[in-house]
Every structure is written in C-alpha cells, then in structure tokens.
Amino acid sequence: MTSQTATGAIADATPNWLSRSLNLLGVVVVAYYFGRDFLPAVPLAVAVAAAASLLAWAVATLLPGRYRTLLTVLFGVMVVGGSIAAVPTNGLAIVPATVAVLRLFADLRRPSWHGAVGALSAAACLAVAALIFPLPLLGFVAMEGGVLVAALAGISRRQFRAADAQSRALLEERVAIREEQARGAALAERQHVARDIHDVLAHSLGGLVIQLDAVEALLEAGEADAAFSRVRDARALAASGLSEARRAVDALRDDRPGEPVDGASVVRSLGDLGEAHRALGGRIEFTSCGAEWPMSADAAQAMVRAMQESLTNARRHARGQPVAATLEWAPGSVTLRVSNPLAPADHDLPDPASGGHHGLEGMVERFAAVRSGSVTAGERDGAFVVTALVLRS
Structure with a gap:
C-alpha cells in the first residue's frame, strides 16, 4: 500500500463530522434514559461503570485517530464498563460496549485480534454481571447477540475499508503507469526528433561545409567558374536540406500512420x-x-x-x-x-x-x-x- 493510500485508510478510521454527531447524540440519549430510569435504582458501582463508559464514549468520539494508545484505553473502559452495567440497566449500557467492539474491528490500523479481544471481554463481563444480577435467559442471549452483531458489523466495515484502500492503491498504480508511459512516449518522441535533426544536419550542413571548402580553394586558385558551379551545388544542397527538414517537421506534427x-x-x-x-x-x-x-x-x-x-x-x-x-x-x-x-x-x-x-x-x-x-x-x-x-x- 502506498503512503497516500495508508493515509487515506487512517483518515477513514477517524470518525467524520456526521459520525461524530451521531455518536454524541447516542451518548446523550443513553445518558438521558440511564439517568431517568436507572440511576436511582442501580448500585453505586454500576452507576460509576455506566458513567465511565459514557464518558469514554464521548471522549473517544472527539479524539483524533492519531492518539491510538489513549483510544485503546477508552475502548477498554467502554467495553468493560458498558458490559458490567448492561445487565442492571436491561441492556441500555451495552451500547457503548458494542460501539467500542465495532470500532476496534473496523480500524485498519489495528490488527483484527484487538476487536476479538474486545468482543470476548464484553461477552465475559456480561456473563459475570448475569451471575450477580438476576436476568432472564432471553435477555442475556439478546445482549450477547448484540455484541456478536457489533463484531460482525465491524468486520464488514473493515473489509469494505480494506477493499476501498486496495482500489485506491490500484488506481494510483494505474495513474503511475500512465504517467510512466507518457514519459516514455515523450522520450521516444525526443529521440525521434534528435535522429531527424542529426540526419538533416549531418547530411546537408556537412555537405555544405565540403562545398564551401571547395569554393574557397577554387577561388584561391583563381578558378571562378568552377567556384560558381560549386556555389550553385551548395545552394541546391541547402534547398534540399531545408525541404527535408520541413518534411521531418511535418511528419512529427502528423500523428497518423x-x-x-x-x-x-x-x-x-x-x-x-x-x-x-x-x-x-x-x-x-x-x-x-x-x-x-x-x-x-x-x-x-x-x-x-x-x-x-x-x-x-x-x-x-x-x-x-x-x-x-x-x-x-x-x-x-x-x-x-x-x-x-x-x-x-x-x-x-x-x-x-x-x-x-x-x-x-x-x-x-x-x-x-x-x-x-x-x-x-x-x-x-x-x-x-x-x-x-x-x-x-
């Protein structure tokens, strides 16, 4: 993958303004219903876990993607805190955990095992919480299914981003090949021009040098008539060379066979x-x-x-x-x-x-x-x- 393609992949891993807005809206909605329906009834530890997961969700949404270590810590808080608080809140707090699992899988900068660790951690924390707080089996299965769906969604987004990055890399490679072909064609054209110029100069001007040398020798010998004949030959040679040069230029301008x-x-x-x-x-x-x-x-x-x-x-x-x-x-x-x-x-x-x-x-x-x-x-x-x-x- 080229550096430009890698940069594009990193940019995709960072939420855009629409994604940030929807995530922040999700933080607000979950926090509202948690405060209204569950905060007075749940134990303090559950309230702290839920609040920590929501705060980590909000910070991870606003944090640029280059802070990978801090984002890893925030995703961990979202997974553990959301999963622990999910059972006492009837699945409401599982939302931050599923968002973290999805983003861990979808981030091309991270190895896939980061997402797998996040999903397994969420499933394990849900199982521990289900042992502490009474929960119907159907509800527990639904929460575990939510984590699984988040993992599959993250894998799907990762594959899409990888395919998109590969397409950009192939496009850049095609552009580079076309540019190289254009440079090769320009070089071939320059060589063609150089060959034609050399042929015209070597034949016509070289011949003129010989004729003029002969004219000079004949004039020094007093043979004016012979010198005049040489001048006529030189003029004819120059005219022929000029005509040949024009034909070469016309051939270069005409790209038809x-x-x-x-x-x-x-x-x-x-x-x-x-x-x-x-x-x-x-x-x-x-x-x-x-x-x-x-x-x-x-x-x-x-x-x-x-x-x-x-x-x-x-x-x-x-x-x-x-x-x-x-x-x-x-x-x-x-x-x-x-x-x-x-x-x-x-x-x-x-x-x-x-x-x-x-x-x-x-x-x-x-x-x-x-x-x-x-x-x-x-x-x-x-x-x-x-x-x-x-x-x-």
Whole structure:
C-alpha cells in the first residue's frame, strides 16, 4: 500500500463530522434514559461503570485517530464498563460496549485480534454481571447477540475499508503507469526528433561545409567558374536540406500512420542520395535488383536514413574512397548494403564540425522501431559495411 493510500485508510478510521454527531447524540440519549430510569435504582458501582463508559464514549468520539494508545484505553473502559452495567440497566449500557467492539474491528490500523479481544471481554463481563444480577435467559442471549452483531458489523466495515484502500492503491498504480508511459512516449518522441535533426544536419550542413571548402580553394586558385558551379551545388544542397527538414517537421506534427511507399520511390530516394554524394566529390555505385514491393512509411524512411548516414560517414571517415551500395529485393525482404574501403592510416581526421557521433546509434534506434527491421554496421574484410534489413509484413 502506498503512503497516500495508508493515509487515506487512517483518515477513514477517524470518525467524520456526521459520525461524530451521531455518536454524541447516542451518548446523550443513553445518558438521558440511564439517568431517568436507572440511576436511582442501580448500585453505586454500576452507576460509576455506566458513567465511565459514557464518558469514554464521548471522549473517544472527539479524539483524533492519531492518539491510538489513549483510544485503546477508552475502548477498554467502554467495553468493560458498558458490559458490567448492561445487565442492571436491561441492556441500555451495552451500547457503548458494542460501539467500542465495532470500532476496534473496523480500524485498519489495528490488527483484527484487538476487536476479538474486545468482543470476548464484553461477552465475559456480561456473563459475570448475569451471575450477580438476576436476568432472564432471553435477555442475556439478546445482549450477547448484540455484541456478536457489533463484531460482525465491524468486520464488514473493515473489509469494505480494506477493499476501498486496495482500489485506491490500484488506481494510483494505474495513474503511475500512465504517467510512466507518457514519459516514455515523450522520450521516444525526443529521440525521434534528435535522429531527424542529426540526419538533416549531418547530411546537408556537412555537405555544405565540403562545398564551401571547395569554393574557397577554387577561388584561391583563381578558378571562378568552377567556384560558381560549386556555389550553385551548395545552394541546391541547402534547398534540399531545408525541404527535408520541413518534411521531418511535418511528419512529427502528423500523428497518423504514413501511407505505404512503393518500392520505386525508395529506389529513387536512394539514387538521389547517391547523386548528392557525387556532387560533393564522392564516388558511388548504386544498384537495385529484384522485384520491388511497397513498404511502410517508417521502413522506407529508415532505409533512406541508413543510406544517408552511411554516405555521410564515408565522406567524414573515408573521404575519396569509393562507395558500393546495393538494394536487394526478395519476395519476403529487402536488404540495403553500403560499403566503402577503410581510409589509409595517413588519412586526415574528420572535421568535428562536419557531423555528430550519433548517426549509427540513431540508425539502430530507427530500425528498432520498425517491425521486423534490423541494421548492423562494422568493419568487415578491410571495409566498413552497413547492412539494413526489412522483412515484408
């Protein structure tokens, strides 16, 4: 049980204003009839026991539930005093005893044996009082039955409160699960945004850095025409990157599942990336073989991003090395394989400004979100190979 649920259970154990009002009314009514009908006739000990039980009832009604020890003493006085005075008062004084038994059983903060001890004590005191004061058997059975009814009522209320506390705990657990799911969805969305931003920046801005470096070198060499051609390529790359960024933002705003993408569109997108790689001074041979078939929007985007990230890494880590990209269509799967030879040992280190270090991680996360999709990347036979696989659903 959570702390909030436990607090609620404690609050339930303390009488509310309506319960307090009814209990105080009961104290007044019992005290009135006891004073009117029995006080002049009963022995002093019985009068003291009855008065003590009524006073304990009134104090226990007004006392906050956190005073558990004092309440235990008051309930004991109610049980013993009310039971002793019940026989001489024809059952009138049994009311405080039955109230105490009921509250002992109903209080979730107490073990059940507290109520059992209270009920057995009341029954025993009634039996002793019946031996001292003459009482018809039917009356004695009725009083003992009253104690039993109070015990059963207390047990019933205890079960109800326990069930209510359990329901609150389950509700709080459901709320906590929903909040955790919402946090997980928000984190997944943030990761999605981070992957798309990385892909756009690494490909477009990284390519712009290469183009502008080439423009600067051409201008220094006095080749203005070639530099102007590079500027046009850089402008086209920037426009393409801006368009791609807009598509990524639109996809994030639209929470509906994307329409299936035909295989020819996927091939064209990969071919466009290959052309962009050539425009940036790279070498690539891209081939597609097999019968094409439509795939989900997420799978198609994952394939395009895998190709994009592979080419970006090739430009950063193996500049000038040829890239081989193959898209193999099978009846039940499609495989993209991009490889390039590893750069020589004396190859210049990549420019930190040309891209981040989260591309491969983003690829893995993207394919993990695709049903029946997987991607691997690593060195193999002197080349760096990226293999992306999507099974046909």
